[in-house]
Amino acid sequence: MTEFIVKRLLQALLVLAVMTVLVFFGVNVIGNPVYIFASSECDQPCLDAIIKDLGLDRPIWEQYWVFIGNLLQGDLGNSFTHGVPAMSLIWQRLPATLELAFCALVIALTVGLPLGVAAGLRPTHWTSRVIMGFSMIAFSVPIFWIGLIMIIVFSVSLGWMPAVGRGDTVDILGVDLSLFTLDGLHHLAMPAFTLSLIMMAMVIRLTRAGMREVLFSDYIKFARANGIRERRILTLHVMRNILIPIVTVLGMEFGGVIAFAVVVESIFSWPGVGKMLIDAIAVLDRPLIVAYLIFVVIMFVTLNLITDIIYSLLDPRVRLGGNSS
Amino acid sequence: MTAPPVLEVKNLNTSFLLPIGEVRALRDISFDVRRGEILGLVGESGSGKSITGFSINGLLSPPGQVMSGSIRLHGQEITGLTPAAMRQLRGAKIAMVFQDPMMTLNPVLKISLQMGDALRAHARLSEREARARSIAALEEVGIPAPEERLDAFPHQLSGGMRQRVAVAIALLHEPDLVIMDEPTTALDVTIQGQILALVQRLCRERGTALIWITHDLAVVAGIADRILVMYAGRIVEDGTIDELLDTPAHPYTRGLIDSVPTREQRGSRLRQIPGRMPALTDIPEGCTFRPRCSFATDACAAPQEMRSLGTRLVRCCHPLTEVSA
Ligand SMILES: Nc1ncnc2c1ncn2[C@@H]1O[C@H](COP(=O)(O)OP(=O)(O)OP(=O)(O)O)[C@@H](O)[C@H]1O
Numbered sequence: 050m051t052e053f054i055v056k057r058l059l060q061a062l063l064v065l066a067v068m069t070v071l072v073f074f075g076v077n078v079i080g081n082p083v084y085i086f087a088s089s090e091c092d093q094p095c096l097d098a099i100i101k102d103l104g105l106d107r108p109i110w111e112q113y114w115v116f117i118g119n120l121l122q123g124d125l126g127n128s129f130t131h132g133v134p135a136m137s138l139i140w141q142r143l144p145a146t147l148e149l150a151f152c153a154l155v156i157a158l159t160v161g162l163p164l165g166v167a168a169g170l171r172p173t174h175w176t177s178r179v180i181m182g183f184s185m186i187a188f189s190v191p192i193f194w195i196g197l198i199m200i201i202v203f204s205v206s207l208g209w210m211p212a213v214g215r216g217d218t219v220d221i222l223g224v225d226l227s228l229f230t231l232d233g234l235h236h237l238a239m240p241a242f243t244l245s246l247i248m249m250a251m252v253i254r255l256t257r258a259g260m261r262e263v264l265f266s267d268y269i270k271f272a273r274a275n276g277i278r279e280r281r282i283l284t285l286h287v288m289r290n291i292l293i294p295i296v297t298v299l300g301m302e303f304g305g306v307i308a309f310a311v312v313v314e315s316i317f318s319w320p321g322v323g324k325m326l327i328d329a330i331a332v333l334d335r336p337l338i339v340a341y342l343i344f345v346v347i348m349f350v351t352l353n354l355i356t357d358i359i360y361s362l363l364d365p366r367v368r369l370g371g372n373s374s
Numbered sequence: 375m376t377a378p379p380v381l382e383v384k385n386l387n388t389s390f391l392l393p394i395g396e397v398r399a400l401r402d403i404s405f406d407v408r409r410g411e412i413l414g415l416v417g418e419s420g421s422g423k424s425i426t427g428f429s430i431n432g433l434l435s436p437p438g439q440v441m442s443g444s445i446r447l448h449g450q451e452i453t454g455l456t457p458a459a460m461r462q463l464r465g466a467k468i469a470m471v472f473q474d475p476m477m478t479l480n481p482v483l484k485i486s487l488q489m490g491d492a493l494r495a496h497a498r499l500s501e502r503e504a505r506a507r508s509i510a511a512l513e514e515v516g517i518p519a520p521e522e523r524l525d526a527f528p529h530q531l532s533g534g535m536r537q538r539v540a541v542a543i544a545l546l547h548e549p550d551l552v553i554m555d556e557p558t559t560a561l562d563v564t565i566q567g568q569i570l571a572l573v574q575r576l577c578r579e580r581g582t583a584l585i586w587i588t589h590d591l592a593v594v595a596g597i598a599d600r601i602l603v604m605y606a607g608r609i610v611e612d613g614t615i616d617e618l619l620d621t622p623a624h625p626y627t628r629g630l631i632d633s634v635p636t637r638e639q640r641g642s643r644l645r646q647i648p649g650r651m652p653a654l655t656d657i658p659e660g661c662t663f664r665p666r667c668s669f670a671t672d673a674c675a676a677p678q679e680m681r682s683l684g685t686r687l688v689r690c691c692h693p694l695t696e697v698s699a
Pocket residue numbers: 390392397399417418419420421422423424425426436437438589654
């Protein structure tokens with residue numbers, strides 16, 4: 050296990066190194082940040098001074114080494130627009146995004162698993178068709194559209210739900226969360242539901258497919274032949290087997306959910322890292338964009354590692370590290 | 375003084391209700407099994423052996439359905455029992471073991487949990503009592519170091535070990551009837567012999583009625599008291615092991631015996647039954663075996679009823695015992 054984790058961390062470092070190159074040079078291609086700092090009457094000498102000040106006059110590879118050097122000290126530079134360290138901005142915004150993504154995950158599982166089980170138990174019943182139709186729609190209709198429709202219906206027309214912001218937050222262990230106030234939950238509901246839809250559709254499909262496969266397996270038939278109660282068979286004997294692919298896929302997908310919360314955060318003006326990224330791109334805030342991308346890479350690698358560990362706990366046939374007995 | 379047989383099956387008809395119509399998998403199956411008796415159920419693949427087993431323990435999966443007939447356990451009718459009542463019989467009174475030990479145990483649950491669940495399906499037991507009984511049961515089927523095996527997952531055991539575990543689970547509640555559905559087919563010959571001897575011993579000791587399903591006459595020749603020969607969903611011959619092996623009455627039984635390799639035949643070509651079993655969807659009129667039978671005459675085109683010849687039953691209009699052999 051330890052050997053596996055060390056190996057995985059080394060791999061992660063390699064991925065990270067490659068990413069820094071891609072991100073750094075990639076960001077250099079998209080526009081010149083000098084104009085953000087220069088006022089309209091800034092002439093050539095004034096521009097040159099700004100360029101020199103930012104270090105942009107030096108060769109690009111030299112800029113890269115400076116960037117790496119700073120990165121190793123945990124310094125990703127100051128945001129051009131906010132003037133504070135980029136990483137601190139991310140940490141500040143992250144709880145809102147994590148909260149949103151976590152709620153979306155919980156919704157996806159609590160709604161998706163039972164629906165998937167129902168669809169798997171009676172595949173030809175009309176309820177099953179409705180469920181599968183719903184999952185198809187949730188999967189294929191763009192979520193920004195669903196988000197907008199929900200705002201129009203529930204916020205504009207009916208006036209039931211707030212359309213923007215986090216609502217009241219409470220401070221839990223130094224982190225502001227909406228999850229524990231009624232007003233916060235009220236604000237959280239629509240964006241979390243919107244963000245959960247794709248995961249929910251996947252959970253439904255994976256659960257149904259798993260049910261169809263596992264229900265007809267010999268070991269379930271054997272469990273029944275031994276008189277084990279149907280409820281116990283479903284909730285433990287079947288579910289344990291179905292959860293393996295679900296955990297794997299959701300684990301992989303969860304990083305994506307956080308990274309692409311961008312869309313949902315923009316629609317609902319949810320003040321998370323995704324919204325911050327969009328704002329940063331709009332003004333070419335290079336350090337902030339780079340910091341965000343680096344952060345996303347680290348997050349993906351970490352989530353994959355956690356997924357692998359949970360996977361090995363669920364499936365005894367998988368031994369992390371490879372050297373089986 | 376004569377207690378009813380453990381199992382009485384009378385005129386059992388089982389069908390699959392498919393969109394293309396009714397496929398009759400079992401036609402008019404009748405037989406008894408007495409306490410302590412070992413009944414061999416022999417027939418080639420697709421003849422309906424497993425379906426017979428599942429019809430008895432109520433585990434036919436849809437669209438399979440018992441259409442008519444009676445199944446009595448200790449004289450009590452069990453067709454038409456509620457699912458809950460059937461569950462109480464399964465494992466407690468009627469047990470079943472399947473063909474492939476690799477598939478019979480749940481791959482993601484420890485042996486202890488699978489045994490514990492099977493125990494608690496019919497008894498209130500504490501964790502410790504369940505463990506103690508599990509260990510005793512594993513010991514009885516000849517598993518070394520049962521304590522350790524109990525904490526293992528199925529993939530950590532060999533095929534033979536797994537089948538022993540399955541047998542141990544099936545016998546946990548000392549059922550009155552055990553159906554073994556080709557439990558040794560997937561195992562190598564020595565292990566096959568061991569399991570055979572083990573099951574025979576346990577059933578004899580406890581007076582358990584045993585139905586041993588196999589496509590291989592040689593497997594049951596050594597242990598069965600009586601043999602049923604099945605062909606295309608029908609029983610074609612039913613007799614004691616001695617009369618059936620020494621003087622087979624049905625040409626199909628004769629074919630099965632001849633296709634078992636023996637020493638005397640060494641060097642000579644093994645005799646096979648020509649042709650193959652018809653699909654259930656186009657069963658010929660009259661005697662089902664007629665197209666493959668070298669003794670067939672015009673009389674065979676008429677429907678064949680079971681005829682009794684002394685102590686045995688045969689579904690053939692000119693049994694081999696009547697022809698001068
Ligand atoms: N779900 C199903 N739908 C339609 N027909 C089925 C279905 N399941 C089984 N059958 C039919 O029932 C017949 C008997 O099947 P069964 O499993 O009892 O055969 P078997 O004698 O146990 O053969 P084997 O030695 O291969 O296990 C088969 O010919 C098969 O065509």
